Each structure stands twice: as C-alpha cells, then as structure tokens.
Amino acid sequence: MIDFKALAQKYDTPLYIYDFGRITAQYEKLKKAFSGRKSLISYAVKANSNLSVIGHLAELGAGADCVSIGEVRRALMAGVPKYKIIFSGVGKRDDEIEEALKNDILLLNLESEAEMDRVEAIARNLGQKARISIRVNPNIDPKTHPYISTGLHENKFGVDIETAKRMYIRANQSDHLDPVGIHFHIGSQLTELDPIKEASMIVADLVRSLLAIKIELKFFDVGGGLGIVYDKETTIEPYDYAQAILGTLHGLDVTVICEPGRFMVGNAGWFLTRVLYEKVNEGKRFIVVDGAMNDLLRPSLYDAYHKVEVVGKSGGETPADVVGPVCESGDFFAKNRPLPPTEHGDVVVVHSAGAYGFVMASNYNTRPRPAEVAIVEGKDRCIRQRETFEDLVRLEKMCL
Incomplete structure (x- = not known):
C-alpha cells in the first residue's frame, strides 16, 4: 500500500506518484503476449x-x-x-x-x-x-x-x-x-x-x-x-x-x-492534491483543492472520468464538485461525485493519472508544475523537482 498522506506531507501538493512495479508488470504482460x-x-x-x-x-x-x-x-x-x-x-x-x-x-x-x-x-x-x-x-x-x-x-x-x-x-x-x-x-x-x-x-x-x-x-x-x-x-x-x-x-x-503508452503507465500513477476549503452555493457543494486543470487537464479537456477519493475519510457522502483555483469554469477534477465531508488539509487522490497527466501540465495562471515521485521497490524517490516561480520567469526579459 502506498501511504499517500505521508508522501503529501514529505513532498507537498500538488504531486504525481508513479509505481514502477506496476509499470514493470504491464510491460511484462504485453511482452509475454x-x-x-x-x-x-x-x-x-x-x-x-x-x-x-x-x-x-x-x-x-x-x-x-x-x-x-x-x-x-x-x-x-x-x-x-x-x-x-x-x-x-x-x-x-x-x-x-x-x-x-x-x-x-x-x-x-x-x-x-x-x-x-x-x-x-x-x-x-x-x-x-x-x-x-x-x-x-x-x-x-x-x-x-x-x-x-x-x-x-x-x-x-x-x-x-x-x-x-x-x-x-x-x-x-x-x-x-x-x-x-x-x-x-x-x-x-x-x-x-x-x-x-x-x-x-x-x-x-x-x-x-x-x-x-x-x-x-x-x-x-x-x-x-x-x-x-x-x-x-x-x-x-x-x-x-x-x-x-x-x-x-x-x-x-x-x-x-x-x-x-497509457497501458504502461496510466493505472500506475496518482495525482495528490489538498483540500483548501469547502463552499456551498445555494445547495451546490464545492471542494476547492490546491491542484488545478493546469496540473491535470484530462477532465477539462475530454470530460474524462478519474476516480477521486479523500484519504482516510468515509461516510456521510454527498454530491460535490472537486475544483481548483484556476480562473476557468472548466477547472475541475470531478462533478457531482459522492464524497465525504472534508476539512482544510485533507489529501485527495485522483486515480489513473500516470498517463497524459504531467506531460499535459502547463504554467497557466503562473502556477509552477508539480513534483513527480517514483515508488521503486517500496521506496520513494523524487524524479522531478517542483518548479519554482524563478523557473517560470527564467527565460523572460523585461522590455525597458
């Protein structure tokens, strides 16, 4: 079992996690076939x-x-x-x-x-x-x-x-x-x-x-x-x-x-994000998280379904939209999904995010792209550092 909460604590969020053991298993299945x-x-x-x-x-x-x-x-x-x-x-x-x-x-x-x-x-x-x-x-x-x-x-x-x-x-x-x-x-x-x-x-x-x-x-x-x-x-x-x-x-x-491509890595990856807060607009429930469409675009681009779960929480589920901070109505990970009550800091896991996740990420809204972590023989290794603001502006010049 992967301890998502511990990884979120260690590497911060938003965050991509890849299980290299699962990637190996997928490769061997296809090669054998x-x-x-x-x-x-x-x-x-x-x-x-x-x-x-x-x-x-x-x-x-x-x-x-x-x-x-x-x-x-x-x-x-x-x-x-x-x-x-x-x-x-x-x-x-x-x-x-x-x-x-x-x-x-x-x-x-x-x-x-x-x-x-x-x-x-x-x-x-x-x-x-x-x-x-x-x-x-x-x-x-x-x-x-x-x-x-x-x-x-x-x-x-x-x-x-x-x-x-x-x-x-x-x-x-x-x-x-x-x-x-x-x-x-x-x-x-x-x-x-x-x-x-x-x-x-x-x-x-x-x-x-x-x-x-x-x-x-x-x-x-x-x-x-x-x-x-x-x-x-x-x-x-x-x-x-x-x-x-x-x-x-x-x-x-x-x-x-x-x-x-997807067959190899899709189900071997997860996207972690943290709850910032919840809000309700005339009965419509929103779970606002720190990840956004710039980090994982598939739901916004394809209306793609990803399983979403709140780590360590169950019971009392009511429909909610899981949305990010980006200034677009299309910035969401899930809509009308039955989810338990959440609090600030809860870790949310978006499943099957190993394919067409990070590779389609952008810096829209001047948001640094997430870190990537590999799980290799039970140990976590950072395989891409989180971007900083300085990374985002490094190639730009002020026109004076």
Missing part, C-alpha cells in the same frame, strides 16, 4: 515522458515511439538504444528530420507524400538512405472519444491504402529511401477488439500485396491504444489483443512493433 513472434514493445513517450519512466522501461527492453525530436532526445538520454527508437508525428520540421537521420534511429514514420518529399531531399543532402515506414489509415471506427480517434479518413493522420501503395513503390525505387516498415494506429483508450483486428487485416493484406511486387517489409507496427480502467470499462486482455493481430499475419515474416 507477443512472445510467439519477433516483437518490439516501443513505449509511447508522449504518455509520460519523465526520464526515469523512460529509463525504467528501457532497462526492461522497451523501445521508444516518439512524436517530436525532443522525445527522441529524451529516449536517447534515458538509455533507449537508437535502433529501438521510432520518430512518428504528422508534422516534422526539416531540422528534426535531419537530426533523426544523423542519430541513425530505427526508422521515421511518414504520414504524407509531402513528408516523404522532405525526408528524401534531406537524406539526399546528407548522403544517406532513410529507413522509413508509412502510416496507413485503414478508415476503421475505433469507437473511442473523437479527440483520440485517429483511424478514420476525417482524421489528420496517415494515408489511404492506394496512396500508401504508391508511396511504397516510389520509396522502393529511391536511392535515398529504404521502406522497412508499415504502421497503423486507429485511436487511444480502445476497449473493443474487433476494430483492431479489422484494421490489422486490412494493413496485412497491403503488406502481402507489396510482397507480391518484391517490396518486402520487416516491421509491422500496430500502434498502441490499449485501454485501461478509469471507471467500469471492460478492457482487452493483452493475450487476446496479440492473438487478434498475429492471426492476420499468416505468410508474413515481420517483427511486430507495439506502441503502448
């Missing part, structure tokens, strides 16, 4: 980019799926081997592409013909051959929140099947492009298996059609998106997930790449 075939579990760094989190997964054998050159740099700094790093993302600057090629990472994942033009030109200037994959949009409804749906033609990601085929033929004929993989990712927080299986079948058929014209791909990247339990979701078992994908790959000798 794909053990029947060559595979690489490539952690989606955008979910939680703390160097210690990335480094812990690297020690377990994970690669890194990166969507900015900053994330590529983080992965290298945290000890991920360059041959396990993928650079994805729908918009890459020329200098980012050049740096990735100079770092000789595993591959760049391309999302348009225009992007292929830039990669080919930059590789030519460097006298290199760029290893690439192409993100295919299979036009499958992932049945998830529209903001995290990525597999439909209305989404900005990837290219359609015919465009992908044309791009592979062109890349195969280029002196500066080496098509080594294919990629798809239909969305995040996926809780239904059928859309994943259907997408995999479509993309596997494309790989077979390419093989028929002597374009042999080495990597079959299935993206990430495996959902976790925030409330009462029925999630997909890693074994069933792997079998659904592997069952579409008959006749193909490929290494399967899986890019989990």
Whole structure:
C-alpha cells in the first residue's frame, strides 16, 4: 500500500506518484503476449515522458515511439538504444528530420507524400538512405472519444491504402529511401477488439500485396491504444489483443512493433492534491483543492472520468464538485461525485493519472508544475523537482 498522506506531507501538493512495479508488470504482460513472434514493445513517450519512466522501461527492453525530436532526445538520454527508437508525428520540421537521420534511429514514420518529399531531399543532402515506414489509415471506427480517434479518413493522420501503395513503390525505387516498415494506429483508450483486428487485416493484406511486387517489409507496427480502467470499462486482455493481430499475419515474416503508452503507465500513477476549503452555493457543494486543470487537464479537456477519493475519510457522502483555483469554469477534477465531508488539509487522490497527466501540465495562471515521485521497490524517490516561480520567469526579459 502506498501511504499517500505521508508522501503529501514529505513532498507537498500538488504531486504525481508513479509505481514502477506496476509499470514493470504491464510491460511484462504485453511482452509475454507477443512472445510467439519477433516483437518490439516501443513505449509511447508522449504518455509520460519523465526520464526515469523512460529509463525504467528501457532497462526492461522497451523501445521508444516518439512524436517530436525532443522525445527522441529524451529516449536517447534515458538509455533507449537508437535502433529501438521510432520518430512518428504528422508534422516534422526539416531540422528534426535531419537530426533523426544523423542519430541513425530505427526508422521515421511518414504520414504524407509531402513528408516523404522532405525526408528524401534531406537524406539526399546528407548522403544517406532513410529507413522509413508509412502510416496507413485503414478508415476503421475505433469507437473511442473523437479527440483520440485517429483511424478514420476525417482524421489528420496517415494515408489511404492506394496512396500508401504508391508511396511504397516510389520509396522502393529511391536511392535515398529504404521502406522497412508499415504502421497503423486507429485511436487511444480502445476497449473493443474487433476494430483492431479489422484494421490489422486490412494493413496485412497491403503488406502481402507489396510482397507480391518484391517490396518486402520487416516491421509491422500496430500502434498502441490499449485501454485501461478509469471507471467500469471492460478492457482487452493483452493475450487476446496479440492473438487478434498475429492471426492476420499468416505468410508474413515481420517483427511486430507495439506502441503502448497509457497501458504502461496510466493505472500506475496518482495525482495528490489538498483540500483548501469547502463552499456551498445555494445547495451546490464545492471542494476547492490546491491542484488545478493546469496540473491535470484530462477532465477539462475530454470530460474524462478519474476516480477521486479523500484519504482516510468515509461516510456521510454527498454530491460535490472537486475544483481548483484556476480562473476557468472548466477547472475541475470531478462533478457531482459522492464524497465525504472534508476539512482544510485533507489529501485527495485522483486515480489513473500516470498517463497524459504531467506531460499535459502547463504554467497557466503562473502556477509552477508539480513534483513527480517514483515508488521503486517500496521506496520513494523524487524524479522531478517542483518548479519554482524563478523557473517560470527564467527565460523572460523585461522590455525597458
């Protein structure tokens, strides 16, 4: 059991806590599920980019799926081997592409013909051959929140099947492009298996059609998106997930790449905040806490549900909104949630905050971002210090 009250006392609040033992267990579940075939579990760094989190997964054998050159740099700094790093993302600057090629990472994942033009030109200037994959949009409804749906033609990601085929033929004929993989990712927080299986079948058929014209791909990247339990979701078992994908790959000798993010760290993290006071407006109860939407944005951005509990308190629950100090009506962690009476200083725990928590934090309202603490073999370690006001203004200059 994690002593949240003691950690809040030691490190102050707001505060993020991550259990590295749980992260290990999630990695091992997924790695075991794909053990029947060559595979690489490539952690989606955008979910939680703390160097210690990335480094812990690297020690377990994970690669890194990166969507900015900053994330590529983080992965290298945290000890991920360059041959396990993928650079994805729908918009890459020329200098980012050049740096990735100079770092000789595993591959760049391309999302348009225009992007292929830039990669080919930059590789030519460097006298290199760029290893690439192409993100295919299979036009499958992932049945998830529209903001995290990525597999439909209305989404900005990837290219359609015919465009992908044309791009592979062109890349195969280029002196500066080496098509080594294919990629798809239909969305995040996926809780239904059928859309994943259907997408995999479509993309596997494309790989077979390419093989028929002597374009042999080495990597079959299935993206990430495996959902976790925030409330009462029925999630997909890693074994069933792997079998659904592997069952579409008959006749193909490929290494399967899986890019989990939320699945690895989501339920391994908690956000701690303290009660400042309660207020009641004409019967409407508010619990005002010291954490805010700038610290944990998901409820405000997605109307996302997170389990909320008051440490050491139970009984007498009445509906309450848990809100922060930020000057926005959208600054909340929970609405109309049955919670016990609270007092100044009570510790409130927001569960399932390990993914898309700190990484989406900001300094809105000139609020310093929280500290981050890891629990490693029962011991707590600070893996990111709390920001100070001086940190926030360090890069600013007065225009006199």
